[in-house]
Amino acid sequence: xxxxxxxxxxxxxxxxxxxxxxxxxxxxxxxxxxxxxxxxxxxxxxxxxxxxxxxxxxxxxxxxxxxxxxxxxxxxxxxxxxxxxxxxxxxxxxxxxxxxxxxxxxxxxxxxxx
Amino acid sequence: xxxxxxxxxxxxxxxxxxxxxxxxxxxxxxxxxxxxxxxxxxxxxxxxxxxxxxxxxxxxxxxxxxxxxxxxxxxxxxxxxxxxxxxxxxxxxxxxxxxxxxxxxxxxxxxxxxxxxxxxxxxxxxxxxxxxxxxxxxxxxxxxxxxxxxxxxxxxxxxxxxxxxxxxxxxxxxxxxxxxxxxxxxxxxxxxxxxxxxxxxxxxxxxxxxxxxxxxxxxxxxxxxxxxxxxxxxxxxxxxxxxxxxxxxxxxxxxxxxxxxxxxxxxxxxxxxxxxxxxxxxxxxxxxxxxxxxxxxxxxxxxxxxxxxxxxxxxxxxxxxxxxxxxxxxxxxxxxxxxxxxxxxxxxxxxxxxxxxxxxxxxxxxxxxxxxxxxxxxxxxxxxxxxxx
Numbered sequence: 001x002x003x004x005x006x007x008x009x010x011x012x013x014x015x016x017x018x019x020x021x022x023x024x025x026x027x028x029x030x031x032x033x034x035x036x037x038x039x040x041x042x043x044x045x046x047x048x049x050x051x052x053x054x055x056x057x058x059x060x061x062x063x064x065x066x067x068x069x070x071x072x073x074x075x076x077x078x079x080x081x082x083x084x085x086x087x088x089x090x091x092x093x094x095x096x097x098x099x100x101x102x103x104x105x106x107x108x109x110x111x112x113x114x
Numbered sequence: 115x116x117x118x119x120x121x122x123x124x125x126x127x128x129x130x131x132x133x134x135x136x137x138x139x140x141x142x143x144x145x146x147x148x149x150x151x152x153x154x155x156x157x158x159x160x161x162x163x164x165x166x167x168x169x170x171x172x173x174x175x176x177x178x179x180x181x182x183x184x185x186x187x188x189x190x191x192x193x194x195x196x197x198x199x200x201x202x203x204x205x206x207x208x209x210x211x212x213x214x215x216x217x218x219x220x221x222x223x224x225x226x227x228x229x230x231x232x233x234x235x236x237x238x239x240x241x242x243x244x245x246x247x248x249x250x251x252x253x254x255x256x257x258x259x260x261x262x263x264x265x266x267x268x269x270x271x272x273x274x275x276x277x278x279x280x281x282x283x284x285x286x287x288x289x290x291x292x293x294x295x296x297x298x299x300x301x302x303x304x305x306x307x308x309x310x311x312x313x314x315x316x317x318x319x320x321x322x323x324x325x326x327x328x329x330x331x332x333x334x335x336x337x338x339x340x341x342x343x344x345x346x347x348x349x350x351x352x353x354x355x356x357x358x359x360x361x362x363x364x365x366x367x368x369x370x371x372x373x374x375x376x377x378x379x380x381x382x383x384x385x386x387x388x389x390x391x392x393x394x395x396x397x398x399x400x401x402x403x404x405x406x407x408x409x410x411x412x413x414x415x416x417x418x419x420x421x422x423x424x425x426x427x428x429x430x431x432x433x434x435x436x437x438x439x440x441x442x443x444x445x446x447x448x449x450x451x452x453x454x455x456x457x458x459x460x461x462x463x464x465x466x467x468x469x470x471x472x473x474x475x476x477x478x479x480x481x482x483x484x485x486x487x488x489x490x491x492x493x494x495x496x497x498x499x500x501x502x503x
């Protein structure tokens with residue numbers, strides 16, 4: 001699993017690309033890294049999942065925690081470029097009703113700036 | 115526990131002049147808070163001090179002393195604390211004693227007359243080793259604690275699984291859970307309802323360890339409670355979701371597929387809380403993935419409604435409920451088992467009864483993953499409407 005900050009916009013939205021697998025064994029690290037990133041970002045957090053191959057329920061839990069912590073700060077968490085197989089996971093688990101899912105980074109950034 | 119400096123060093127020598135000399139030559143290290151020194155005049159006194167003070171990290175000892183010599187002391191130290199490291203001080207060229215000391219567990223040696231710069235280097239190297247040793251011990255202890263916790267969680271998980279399934283002239287039911295090596299959070303349950311109706315649950319808690327196992331147990335109890343006298347699966351999930359949400363501080367959640375079957379009508383009603391929908395397998399092996407009812411995993415948000423869906427089962431029809439441990443089981447190339455392989459396996463052999471169908475699923479997964487260790491629990495429940503009897 002890799003977490004890379006790929007862009008920080010002028011209005012303080014951070015775009016983070018997540019690659020590889022986030023499963024039970026990598027979820028704690030995922031949480032630490034994203035927690036640090038989220039603390040630094042201000043208005044919003046866009047997670048680009050294009051190269052994410054697998055996400056476990058432990059990782060979904062991390063995303064839920066981030067959604068809540070962002071909301072407390074008046075920001076928001078969105079995900080974008082979700083591969084088909086992961087889209088299915090988000091749909092089945094109902095997480096797509098909690099976390100906004102966008103097709104592209106541009107759409108996600110636009111949603112965060114609203 | 116990894117101890118921080120200053121390290122406490124016991125110096126054992128029958129030469130009274132050594133004490134002021136040591137304190138004088140090591141004064142910078144003492145002032146910087148790196149070392150503190152305590153002294154003993156022979157092996158017996160040294161052992162007394164070691165017994166009285168449990169914070170001594172290291173011993174620097176002479177060999178020739180009255181009452182108890184340094185080589186005898188070396189043999190006694192591990193009995194007090196096996197994690198103390200010793201440096202022996204010997205006459206230059208006294209290889210025989212140095213060899214004996216090393217064989218008896220001394221970490222290093224310095225020669226007389228003492229070169230204090232050399233002693234400092236030797237002490238530092240010994241302390242470095244000691245720190246690494248203690249860190250290794252600490253991580254081993256953590257690992258043992260973790261394993262203990264996981265084994266408790268695993269026992270809790272096993273303890274809530276039913277070992278008997280209701281027997282009926284109208285249906286067969288069978289379920290199995292193969293735990294991953296590191297405990298996951300799957301469980302299944304079966305509950306007998308009024309009028310010979312039967313409720314069944316397959317669920318997956320989002321975490322592992324004891325907190326997840328407790329969450330699992332309360333989920334199972336709440337479902338049982340809600341199922342009896344409920345208005346159907348959608349109601350059950352709504353009620354359980356609200357109760358789980360109430361005191362869920364941890365963002366833990368559980369995906370649940372809960373279903374009820376009525377043998378009088380043949381109606382099978384199910385609702386999903388973030389869980390994969392059931393698979394319906396016909397007697398000829400053809401199968402349909404039943405529609406998702408769209409509910410969110412339980413424990414996340416309050417006051418959610420859960421839709422339910424129903425199908426009428428024909429005699430011989432089989433319902434397969436499973437967790438993502440089945441659909442996402444991986445082979446060594448990280449390819450996932452997937453729903454299609456599940457359907458193919460059941461098409462080739464729908465199983466002579468519910469238990470046989472269950473075996474077909476587990477065999478297919480096991481053949482697919484090969485030697486690749488399971489990263490998640492694998493759970494499958496099979497339900498079959500039998501001939502009209």
